[in-house]
Amino acid sequence: EGYLEDGRTGMSPSTLKRAFLNNLFYVQGKFKALATPNDYYMALAYAIRDRLLQRWINTAAIYTAQGSRTVAYFSAEFLMGPHLGNNLINLDIYKDVEKGIAEMGLNLGELLEQEEEPGLGNGGLGRLAACYLDSLATLEIPSLGYGIRYEFGIFDQEIEDGWQVEITDKWLRFGNPWEIARPEWAVEVKLGGHTDHYVDDHGRYRIRWVPDQQVTGIPYDTPILGCQTNTANTLRLWTAEAPESFNFNAFNSGDYLGAVYEKVVSENISKVLYPNDDSSQGKKLRLTQQYFFVSCSLQDMIRILVGQELPLEKFHEKFAVQLNDTHPAIAVAELMRLLIDMHHMSWDSAWSITQRTFAYTNHTLLPEALERWPVELFGSLLPRHLEIIYELNDRFLDEVRIKFPEDDSRLSRMSLIDESGERYVRMAHLACVGSHAINGVAALHTELLKQDVLYDFYQMYPGKFQNKTNGVTPRRFMVLSNPALTELVTSKIGDTWIKNLGELQKLEAWADNPEFQQQWRQIKQANKQELAAYIQKHNGIIVDPNSIFDILAKRFHEYKRQYLDLLHIVTLYNRIKANPDIEITPRTFIFGGKAAPGYFMAKLIIKLINSVADVINRDPDVRGRLKVVFLKNYNVKLAQRIYPAADLSEQISTAGKEASGTGNMKFALNGALTIGTLDGANVEIREEVGAENFFLFGLTAEQVYAKRASGYNPMEYYNSNAELRLALDRIASGFFSHGDTELFKPLVDSLLHHDQYFLLADYQSYIDCQEQVGLAYRDQDRWTHMSILNAARMGKFSSDRSIQDYCREIWKVEPVTITLEN
Ligand code: 26M
Structure with missing residues (x-):
C-alpha cells in the first residue's frame, strides 16, 4: 500500500501499465490519440525488455564470476519467431499483461500481431536451433547461440495467379527492441589473399596470412529467457561492417568511390539469408558468411576466456561447441589457425583441444545435400585454412592407413578432399574428423547415417556416433499458441508438465x-x-x-x-x-x-x-x-x-x-x-x-532401397491402377489449367518416367x-x-529432453542457478 514499485522491474499490473504508458510517451513519442498499433507494440516490448534486462545482467555476472562451462551453439540459422508473446509466457505474466492491456481498451493479441518475426532461417534446422535455445535457458545451462544477423531473413511469400512470388523480408524496418549492439566487442575477420611462410626474430618457423580484404563483425545480443527461471542466456548475432581504416590508402590516393565500393562489398556479407535449404549452389558469398560468423564467434570466445584469466589450453574445458550441420564446420580449421598462428600453440596441442571442443549434428540423408566447396574457390577465400585442411588430411589419412592397410578406395572415399573430378573440400568429413561426437537427429536417421552416408566414418570411429532425437519447445508450441488446451490440461494435472512434458501422460x-x-x-x-x-x-x-x-x-x-x-x-x-x-x-x-x-x-x-x-x-x-x-x-x-x-x-x-x-x-x-x-x-x-x-x-x-536396386518402374503402377491413372490424366489433360496441357507436363512426366521419390509406389x-x-x-x-x-x-519430444541428452552425453555441462539478489 502506497509503496511504488520500480517502474522498470516491477511486475504488478499497475506498475506494468505505468511502464507501458511511459514508454508510449518517452520512447515512441506518442499519446493515445495518435498512437498506432505498432506504437503500442513497441511500448509494451520495451516494458518487457526492461524486465528481462535485470535477469540478463545477473545471469552474465554469475556466469562470469563462476567461470561456468558454457555451450556455444553455432548455427547459420536461428528461426526465432516473434519474441514478445514468448517472453510473456516465460516470465509467467501473460495473463496479467493481457488483463492490464484490456483495461486500457486494447487487445494483446492485436499488439502481438504487430511484431515482425525474425525469420533468420529456412525451416527445420533453424527452428530446431531456436527450440534448443529455449530449452537451454529453461534448464539453466550456461549457453550462447552464435550466428548471423541477416538484414533480410527468409523472403515473404506472395501468391500471384497461383505462383509463388518472393518479397524481401525487411524485418528491421521498424527497429528491433529485443537486441542490444555491442560495438565494444567488435572483431576483425580476414578474407582472401595468400600466406607467407617465414622465420621470426627468434628463429622460429611461422606462417602469416596476408589477406586482401578485412571486415569487422559487430555483435548484436538478444536475451533468451528460460521458462519460470531467472536465467537469461544470449543469442549473439554478427553484422558485417567495413573496418574504419582498412581502405585508408584508397582515400589517400583519391579513389573515394573505390573505397566506398569496398565498404558496400563488406556489408553484403550479412545482408541476406540464402533461401535454399540444400547446398546445391556453392556460392562464394555463402562460404564467406559461414567463415565470417565462425571466426567472429571463436575470437569472441577467446576474448571471454582470456577475460576470465583462463589459459588457452583450457578452451575445451570452458566451451563445448555444437556445429549445427556443416554450415559452421570451417570452425575446425579456424580454431586450429587461431591457436597455432595467432597464439603460437603446437599442432598437437591445438588438435587435441579442437577435437575435444567440437561436436557435429548431421541433418540430412540426401547425399546431394552434403556441403562441398571447390578447392579453388575455397583457397581463394581461405588460403591458410586450405593449407591446414591439407595437413589435417595427411595426418588423418595416415590414421586410416594404419587402421585399414592397403585400402586405397577407402582412402579416396574418406579424404577431406574429393578428387574424383573437379576437386572439392568435403565439409562433413572435416566436421567428423574435427569432432569428438557425431549425431543424427532421430533413431532411424542415425542408423542410416551409420549404414550409409557416414559408413566409413562409423567404421573408423564407432565411439563418436550417437543419436539425439529432435524435440520442440512446449512453451511456444503449446502454452503460447494453444492457451485453451493449456488451461484444460493444467486444470486436470497441474502446470508442472510445462517444464516436464512427460507428465502429460497423466492425461491418459x-x-x-x-x-x-x-x-x-x-x-x-x-x-x-x-x-x-x-x-x-x-x-x-x-x-x-x-x-x-x-x-x-x-x-x-x-x-x-x-x-x-x-x-x-x-x-x-x-x-x-x-x-x-x-x-x-x-x-x-x-x-x-x-x-x-x-x-x-x-x-x-x-x-x-x-x-x-x-x-x-x-x-x-x-x-x-x-x-x-x-x-x-x-x-x-x-x-x-x-x-x-x-x-x-x-x-x-x-x-x-x-x-x-x-x-x-x-x-x-x-x-x-x-x-x-x-x-x-x-x-x-x-x-x-x-x-x-x-x-x-x-x-x-x-x-x-530394395525397389530402387531391383529397378523401379513407375509406369507399371500407372498402367495397373485405374484411379491413379485417372488422377494423373486429369492433371495432364489441362483440366486444372484452362486446357493448357503443357503447364503441368513436367510434373506428370517426372512421375511417369523417374518418380525418384516413389509416389506411385x-x-x-x-x-x-x-x-x-x-x-x-x-x-x-x-x-x-x-x-x-x-x-x-x-x-519424449520436448526439446528439454533432447537438450538434457546433449548435456549429459555430449557437452558434459551442468545447470547454474541464477538468483536475483543485488
Ligand atoms: C546450405 C548451403 C547453402 C545454403 C543453404 C544451406 C542449407 C540451409 C538450411 C542447407 C540445409 C538447411 O536446412 C536443412 C534442414 O532444415 N534440415 C532439417 O533439419 C531438421 C532439424 O533437424 C529435421 O527435422 C529435418 O528432417 C531436416 O530436413
Whole structure:
C-alpha cells in the first residue's frame, strides 16, 4: 500500500501499465490519440525488455564470476519467431499483461500481431536451433547461440495467379527492441589473399596470412529467457561492417568511390539469408558468411576466456561447441589457425583441444545435400585454412592407413578432399574428423547415417556416433499458441508438465472421460473456427470447421511429397464426379510452405495446388465435401495458428529421406493425428503413441532401397491402377489449367518416367490409409480418444529432453542457478 514499485522491474499490473504508458510517451513519442498499433507494440516490448534486462545482467555476472562451462551453439540459422508473446509466457505474466492491456481498451493479441518475426532461417534446422535455445535457458545451462544477423531473413511469400512470388523480408524496418549492439566487442575477420611462410626474430618457423580484404563483425545480443527461471542466456548475432581504416590508402590516393565500393562489398556479407535449404549452389558469398560468423564467434570466445584469466589450453574445458550441420564446420580449421598462428600453440596441442571442443549434428540423408566447396574457390577465400585442411588430411589419412592397410578406395572415399573430378573440400568429413561426437537427429536417421552416408566414418570411429532425437519447445508450441488446451490440461494435472512434458501422460486417465472428451473437442473446434476466420480473411474461402482439417505445412521439396497429397485430393474429386452421391467424410485440405526461389519443380507444385484449389472450391458438385486452401507465407507466426487447429498431420516423406521432422511433433502435441510413413521421428512418434493411434502407410526405407536396386518402374503402377491413372490424366489433360496441357507436363512426366521419390509406389497404400482416416473421424469418441492419447504421449519430444541428452552425453555441462539478489 502506497509503496511504488520500480517502474522498470516491477511486475504488478499497475506498475506494468505505468511502464507501458511511459514508454508510449518517452520512447515512441506518442499519446493515445495518435498512437498506432505498432506504437503500442513497441511500448509494451520495451516494458518487457526492461524486465528481462535485470535477469540478463545477473545471469552474465554469475556466469562470469563462476567461470561456468558454457555451450556455444553455432548455427547459420536461428528461426526465432516473434519474441514478445514468448517472453510473456516465460516470465509467467501473460495473463496479467493481457488483463492490464484490456483495461486500457486494447487487445494483446492485436499488439502481438504487430511484431515482425525474425525469420533468420529456412525451416527445420533453424527452428530446431531456436527450440534448443529455449530449452537451454529453461534448464539453466550456461549457453550462447552464435550466428548471423541477416538484414533480410527468409523472403515473404506472395501468391500471384497461383505462383509463388518472393518479397524481401525487411524485418528491421521498424527497429528491433529485443537486441542490444555491442560495438565494444567488435572483431576483425580476414578474407582472401595468400600466406607467407617465414622465420621470426627468434628463429622460429611461422606462417602469416596476408589477406586482401578485412571486415569487422559487430555483435548484436538478444536475451533468451528460460521458462519460470531467472536465467537469461544470449543469442549473439554478427553484422558485417567495413573496418574504419582498412581502405585508408584508397582515400589517400583519391579513389573515394573505390573505397566506398569496398565498404558496400563488406556489408553484403550479412545482408541476406540464402533461401535454399540444400547446398546445391556453392556460392562464394555463402562460404564467406559461414567463415565470417565462425571466426567472429571463436575470437569472441577467446576474448571471454582470456577475460576470465583462463589459459588457452583450457578452451575445451570452458566451451563445448555444437556445429549445427556443416554450415559452421570451417570452425575446425579456424580454431586450429587461431591457436597455432595467432597464439603460437603446437599442432598437437591445438588438435587435441579442437577435437575435444567440437561436436557435429548431421541433418540430412540426401547425399546431394552434403556441403562441398571447390578447392579453388575455397583457397581463394581461405588460403591458410586450405593449407591446414591439407595437413589435417595427411595426418588423418595416415590414421586410416594404419587402421585399414592397403585400402586405397577407402582412402579416396574418406579424404577431406574429393578428387574424383573437379576437386572439392568435403565439409562433413572435416566436421567428423574435427569432432569428438557425431549425431543424427532421430533413431532411424542415425542408423542410416551409420549404414550409409557416414559408413566409413562409423567404421573408423564407432565411439563418436550417437543419436539425439529432435524435440520442440512446449512453451511456444503449446502454452503460447494453444492457451485453451493449456488451461484444460493444467486444470486436470497441474502446470508442472510445462517444464516436464512427460507428465502429460497423466492425461491418459481422462482419455475416455465423456466430459473431458467434450471439452477437448470444443477447444479443437474453437481453434478450427479461428483458423477458418483467418482463411476467410486471407483467401476469401469459406471452410467448414466440422470437416477434417487435413494439413501439410513445411518447406516444399519433392521428397516431402506434397504432390502425393494432391493425388489423393484429385482422386477424391474424381470419385465424386463419377458418383455424385458417394459418401465422403468432408475435408478441408490446407497447405503451407515456401519453395526455394530456384527450385522449379517445387514452385510448379505450389502452382498445381492453387490450380486444383480454384477448380475444386468452385465446383458445386463437391460443395460441402472438399475444400483446398493454400495459406501463403508459412512462417513461425502462422505455424502457431495452424498446429492447434489441425485434425490430421501429413508426414508423408519417402521413407529414408526426412532426417527427423519437427512439425510432426508440434501437430501431435496439439492433438492432431498423424498420417505418415516410417521416416525420421515418425517412427518414434508411432512407438510412443501406439500403432493403433497412428495412420501408417507406405514402403519402409529398406523396401525403398530394395525397389530402387531391383529397378523401379513407375509406369507399371500407372498402367495397373485405374484411379491413379485417372488422377494423373486429369492433371495432364489441362483440366486444372484452362486446357493448357503443357503447364503441368513436367510434373506428370517426372512421375511417369523417374518418380525418384516413389509416389506411385506408395499411392494405393496412401489412398487406403486415408480411407481409414475418414472412417475414424466419423466416430468422434474414438477420434477424440486417439487425439488425447497422441498429446498425452508426446513427453519424449520436448526439446528439454533432447537438450538434457546433449548435456549429459555430449557437452558434459551442468545447470547454474541464477538468483536475483543485488
Ligand atoms: C546450405 C548451403 C547453402 C545454403 C543453404 C544451406 C542449407 C540451409 C538450411 C542447407 C540445409 C538447411 O536446412 C536443412 C534442414 O532444415 N534440415 C532439417 O533439419 C531438421 C532439424 O533437424 C529435421 O527435422 C529435418 O528432417 C531436416 O530436413
